[in-house]
Amino acid sequence: MAASNALNTRFDEWRDRGFDANACPVRNVLDRIGDKWTTLILVALAAKPCRFSQLHRNVPDISKRMLTQTLRDLQRDGLITRHVFPTKPPSVEYRLSPLGQSALAPLAGLIDWAEQSFAAIQASRAQFDAGDTSEHLSAA
């Protein structure tokens, strides 16, 4: 099955297809997964279904505009569903779809890696910013 190819053979496949963004799942799908807010929203909804205002309170520094847009994109991709309840001021609830749920496992893998690597990354940044010009000069 192609899904468990080694990464390097896959890269060659992508390149040979000209990296067409429409045909490349990585560029097509991960561009969205990877944007500034998507992961945060998905993880927030993993905890529990949530209404617009509640999400906005949970993720305090997102603008309404970006929250709307992120939710629309996730809905378009089928990762979340939007449910309108005809209450007096209508309330709108967002939920993870099964497809969205299926994204949580690989996402958790990446989050685990991020947490485990955070210290090392911060150390590396500090060293780099301290002007560590220990350039890796190698013999010709």
Added chain:
Amino acid sequence: MAASNALNTRFDEWRDRGFDANACPVRNVLDRIGDKWTTLILVALAAKPCRFSQLHRNVPDISKRMLTQTLRDLQRDGLITRHVFPTKPPSVEYRLSPLGQSALAPLAGLIDWAEQSFAAIQASRAQFDAGDTSEHLSAA
């Protein structure tokens, strides 16, 4: 160990810390992993160490400016190393560091998910774009 917490308990932890971007591995680390070019560069380097021009040829639609910047950021985070060979026109080779290598496994998980889910996502998009206003109206 905290690393395998359920996602929802973790989200609450993050929120309780005020989502400080400096303290939150997800926002801090995944923002970089998730940007437009980083994953592509990492996967390209997973195949083999690569020189600047070679990378630029492999990823045809990145500008030199963004390639430079992405490589600098990855170097700063310690995911790749930069090796200067004092050849006549100096050549510069980029390689995955052990830390960068360690990112490949979780990244591959996400890539697998993307490939497996791509068809479903495209179908969902098509339906959404076809103006499928089957709003999920629910009883109050």
Added chain:
DNA sequence: GATGATTGGTCTATAATAGAGACCATCATT
């Protein structure tokens, strides 16, 4: 019965970011 608050957004104006492509010095080839 006006005041403010909450609902789920939209709209505009500005700030930050990405991209295109010119440019640079050095050396080898033609």
Added chain:
DNA sequence: AATGATGGTCTCTATTATAGACCAATCATC
């Protein structure tokens, strides 16, 4: 002496994100 490759930087413009005002409806408060 012109061409191309090396690994970049720099500037200018186009795209994108953010902040925050605004909106209609409905409710509770004073």
